[in-house]
Each structure stands twice: as C-alpha cells, then as structure tokens.
Amino acid sequence: MENGNEPAVGHSNLRQRVSDQVIKLRASFTPRAITAKSHEETIQALFDLGGVISGGAAVALIYNKPIKDVDFYFNNEQAYLEALALTHNNPKFDICWYFDQPYELHDIGIVMCSVHRNHTVITEDAQSAMNTKVSRLFIGNIVFPDRTAKRLLKYNKRYGIKFKKPEVLAFAALYRLDADLVKQLIEISV
Amino acid sequence: MDSEDIIKKIARLLDEDLGDADRFGNVIDTPSQVLSQVFYPHNRARRNLPSWDINQPIEAALAEIDRLVPTIDPDGMEISPEVVEGAKEIVRRQYGEWQRAGGWTF
Numbered sequence: 001m002e003n004g005n006e007p008a009v010g011h012s013n014l015r016q017r018v019s020d021q022v023i024k025l026r027a028s029f030t031p032r033a034i035t036a037k038s039h040e041e042t043i044q045a046l047f048d049l050g051g052v053i054s055g056g057a058a059v060a061l062i063y064n065k066p067i068k069d070v071d072f073y074f075n076n077e078q079a080y081l082e083a084l085a086l087t088h089n090n091p092k093f094d095i096c097w098y099f100d101q102p103y104e105l106h107d108i109g110i111v112m113c114s115v116h117r118n119h120t121v122i123t124e125d126a127q128s129a130m131n132t133k134v135s136r137l138f139i140g141n142i143v144f145p146d147r148t149a150k151r152l153l154k155y156n157k158r159y160g161i162k163f164k165k166p167e168v169l170a171f172a173a174l175y176r177l178d179a180d181l182v183k184q185l186i187e188i189s190v
Numbered sequence: 191m192d193s194e195d196i197i198k199k200i201a202r203l204l205d206e207d208l209g210d211a212d213r214f215g216n217v218i219d220t221p222s223q224v225l226s227q228v229f230y231p232h233n234r235a236r237r238n239l240p241s242w243d244i245n246q247p248i249e250a251a252l253a254e255i256d257r258l259v260p261t262i263d264p265d266g267m268e269i270s271p272e273v274v275e276g277a278k279e280i281v282r283r284q285y286g287e288w289q290r291a292g293g294w295t296f
Contacts, residue, residue: 139280139284140284140287140288165268165269165273165276165277166273166276166277166279166280167277167280169255169258169259169269169273169274169276169277170255170277170278170280170281170284172254172258173251173252173254173255173258173277173281174244174251174254174281174284175244176246176254179258179261179262182258182262183262186262186263186268186269187268
C-alpha cells in the first residue's frame with residue numbers, strides 16, 4: 001500500500017476479472033416483468049427508476065444533438081440492479097454507479113453536467129466550456145487514457161471544443177501517449 | 191434473487207467475501223462497499239489514487255515532457271516555454287495530490 005509501485009501489480013488481471021464478472025452477472029440475470037422496449041421507452045423507464053444521464057449523452061441532449069449510447073447513473077442499489085436488468089442485452093446503454101454526483105469522476109469539463117427527468121444540472125466547469133469553447137481536463141480523474149484522448153478529439157469535432165495546451169501536455173507525459181496522437185491533441189488546444 | 195443476493199454473488203465472483211478487508215484495509219461489509227469494489231477503476235479515481243497506468247517517478251514524467259516537445263513541435267511554433275512550464279507544474283501538482291492522498295512515494 002505504501003509502495004508507490006504497488007497499484008500497478010496485477011491491475012490488468014483485476015480489471016479483466018471485474019469486467020468478465022459483470023458480463024457473467026448480466027448474462028445470468030433474469031429480468032422481471034421486463035419486455036422489449038423502444039429506445040425512448042427504455043430511457044423513460046430508466047428515468048422512472050431514478051437514473052440520471054451524464055457525460056457525453058448529457059452534452060448531446062443539451063446541444064440538442066441525437067444521442068446514441070447513453071450512460072445512465074444511479075446511486076441506489078436496487079434501482080441500479082433493476083436498470084442492469086432492464087438493459088443487460090442492450091448495448092446502447094451503460095449503467096453506472098455514483099456516490100455523490102453523477103459527474104463526480106468525469107475527466108473533461110464539458111461533460112460535467114447531468115440530465116434528470118425534470119431538470120438539468122450544468123456545473124461551472126461545463127458552463128465555462130460551453131461559453132468559452134475551451135474545456136478543462138482533469139488528469140486525476142483519468143482512468144483509461146486512450147478513451148479520454150479519443151473523447152477530446154470527438155468533442156472538438158462535434159462541438160468545436162478546444163483544450164488547454166499545458167493540461168494536454170501534462171496528460172500526454174503522465175500517460176506516455178503516442179507522439180502522433182499528442183500532435184493531434186495539441187492541434188485542438190490553445 | 192433479490193438485490194442482496196446479487197450483490198453477494200458479485201462479491202463471491204470477486205473473491206472478496208463480505209466481512210473481509212479489501213486491499214486498502216477497509217472491511218467490506220455493506221452492499222455499497224461491494225459495489226465500490228465492482229466499480230474499482232472509478233473508485234480509485236474517487237479516492238484520488240494514481241491510475242493503474244501511472245507507474246513512473248515524477249522525474250520521468252517531467253523528462254517525458256522535455257522529450258515530447260521537440261518531437262511533436264520541432265519548429266517551436268505550437269508549444270511555448272510557458273506551456274512547457276505550465277505542464278510541468280500540473281504534473282508536480284498532480285503527483286503532490288496523489289502523495290498527500292495515499293502516501294505514495296513515486
């Protein structure tokens with residue numbers, strides 16, 4: 001624990017195990033009273049369970065863009081499990097867990113917002129990114145650097161969002177990103 | 191199967207028995223704690239622990255900035271000295287946060 005190198009030991013195994021186990025759980029879970037639903041009906045059902053849309057889908061909704069893949073966030077165990085059951089065979093939905101706020105672990109300022117059934121929450125970081133078209137990057141929240149890098153490119157293409165060069169360069173150095181990818185990221189940074 | 195059963199099943203799948211301590215010394219005895227184990231990557235970020243992909247001393251991360259800059263910006267048109275220093279400051283600050291959070295010695 002005190003050894004700074006320890007977090008790396010066996011991490012890929014654990015990550016794979018967790019992923020495999022959740023897949024197994026989903027496969028073995030028998031949904032109760034759940035029938036085939038349209039995309040819109042599923043979204044409504046997840047809202048009914050108390051779910052909240054956050055991340056890229058929330059930004060798309062705020063910008064009035066079509067949403068494809070939706071991350072629904074829950075902090076109630078029973079609702080979370082019901083939502084898993086509802087969507088276990090639907091690749092368009094990811095059911096996520098949160099503790100305090102659905103956007104608490106997001107790594108890009110623009111997506112730090114959430115769409116609830118009856119209202120929308122836009123944090124200062126998201127509002128600032130929408131106003132200035134420059135988004136913060138929260139390095140401490142990055143878990144999968146390749147996915148983060150792809151999202152930076154995606155949000156630039158879709159919404160014209162740029163990023164801050166010092167943050168991008170620090171991100172690249174910390175996670176040893178490929179130089180060609182860093183070039184692309186620097187090009188969309190100010 | 192109710193939610194408690196499912197959560198216990200997740201715990202068994204994770205080889206983490208309820209009542210045992212996780213690798214951080216926290217006793218796992220509530221469904222929320224089991225779920226937090228299932229969502230281990232996110233939980234790491236929440237605890238402000240370094241990502242699994244970070245396994246280098248701070249000096250190496252700072253040196254990587256110096257190595258990257260001439261590679262990605264050979265003409266020096268895109269990345270100013272201020273940007274380089276800003277990036278290094280962010281790296282120092284992030285390592286500092288991780289060290290304060292977990293006692294890490296990179």
